[in-house]
Amino acid sequence: MPRSDGHREGSTAVREVFRGALELGLPYLTLYSFSxxxxxxxTDEVSELFALCREELRTHRFAQYGVRARWAGSPEGLPEDLVDELLRVQHETRHQTRLTLTLCLNYGGRAELTRAARALAHRAATGQIDPARIHEADLAAQLSLxxxxxxxxxxRTGGEHRVSNFLPWHAAYAELHFTDAxxxxxxxxxxxxxxxxYTRRQRRYGSAPRVPEQPRSSAPAPV
Known part of the structure; x- marks a missing residue:
C-alpha cells in the first residue's frame, strides 16, 4: 500500500488516542506529528503529510471537546496556510481546560534547546541577565512552550527503542514505554x-527507595 494510506490510518489512530485520553481524564497529551x-x-510524502495535517486542523472541532490545542515547532519551511491553521486553532481554543493537546510539528528537541541557548546568550550580551546567575528556570523560560x-x-510505538529528539528537556525524568505495534x-x-x-512504576527522581518502618518489638529486653 502507498505510504499515504499509512499516514491516513495514522490520523485515525490519533483520533482514537485523543478520545482515549479524554476518557481517562488526562490533562496533557503531546503528539510528535512531524520532526x-x-x-x-x-517531497511528495512531505506534501501529503502537510495536506493531512491541514485537513485535520480544519475539520476537527477541538473546542467541542473542551480541548486546548497548541503548537510546538518552527514555522521555517512550513506552508504559510498550514502555519495559519495552527495559529488559528491555537487561538480559538486558548481558553479550553479539559485537555491540553500539543502538536509537535516541524519540531526538533536539539533545535529547541539551541534557540533557547541563543536567546539566553543574547540576554547576557545585552546585560539583561548575569551569566553566573543563570538557572534551569531561565533556560526553560526560553523554550517553545x-x-x-x-x-x-x-x-514509542513501532518496535523502536529511542526517543528521536522528542522533548529532551521535558522528558528528562519521563518513564519510557515501548510497544511493537x-x-x-x-x-x-x-x-x-x-x-x-506507568502506574506500576516507582518514580523516585534520584532518591532512594522508601523502606517501610519495621514494627518495634514489645518483648522485654533481656537482663
Whole structure:
C-alpha cells in the first residue's frame, strides 16, 4: 500500500488516542506529528503529510471537546496556510481546560534547546541577565512552550527503542514505554495499557527507595 494510506490510518489512530485520553481524564497529551528530521523524506510524502495535517486542523472541532490545542515547532519551511491553521486553532481554543493537546510539528528537541541557548546568550550580551546567575528556570523560560509540564510517560510505538529528539528537556525524568505495534494499528486501548503500565512504576527522581518502618518489638529486653 502507498505510504499515504499509512499516514491516513495514522490520523485515525490519533483520533482514537485523543478520545482515549479524554476518557481517562488526562490533562496533557503531546503528539510528535512531524520532526525536523522528517524533511529528509520525499517531497511528495512531505506534501501529503502537510495536506493531512491541514485537513485535520480544519475539520476537527477541538473546542467541542473542551480541548486546548497548541503548537510546538518552527514555522521555517512550513506552508504559510498550514502555519495559519495552527495559529488559528491555537487561538480559538486558548481558553479550553479539559485537555491540553500539543502538536509537535516541524519540531526538533536539539533545535529547541539551541534557540533557547541563543536567546539566553543574547540576554547576557545585552546585560539583561548575569551569566553566573543563570538557572534551569531561565533556560526553560526560553523554550517553545515554557509552561508545558514535564513528560510523565513517553510512549514509542513501532518496535523502536529511542526517543528521536522528542522533548529532551521535558522528558528528562519521563518513564519510557515501548510497544511493537505500528502507530496506524494503535487505538485507545493501547493508550490505556500504557497508562496502566506507568502506574506500576516507582518514580523516585534520584532518591532512594522508601523502606517501610519495621514494627518495634514489645518483648522485654533481656537482663
Amino acid at each position: 525536523t528530521e522528517n524533511w529528509k523524506r520525499s 515554557p509552561d508545558l509540564p514535564d513528560v510523565d510517560l513517553l510512549w 505500528l502507530w496506524p494499528d494503535t487505538d485507545r486501548r493501547d493508550l490505556w495499557q500504557a497508562v496502566t503500565a
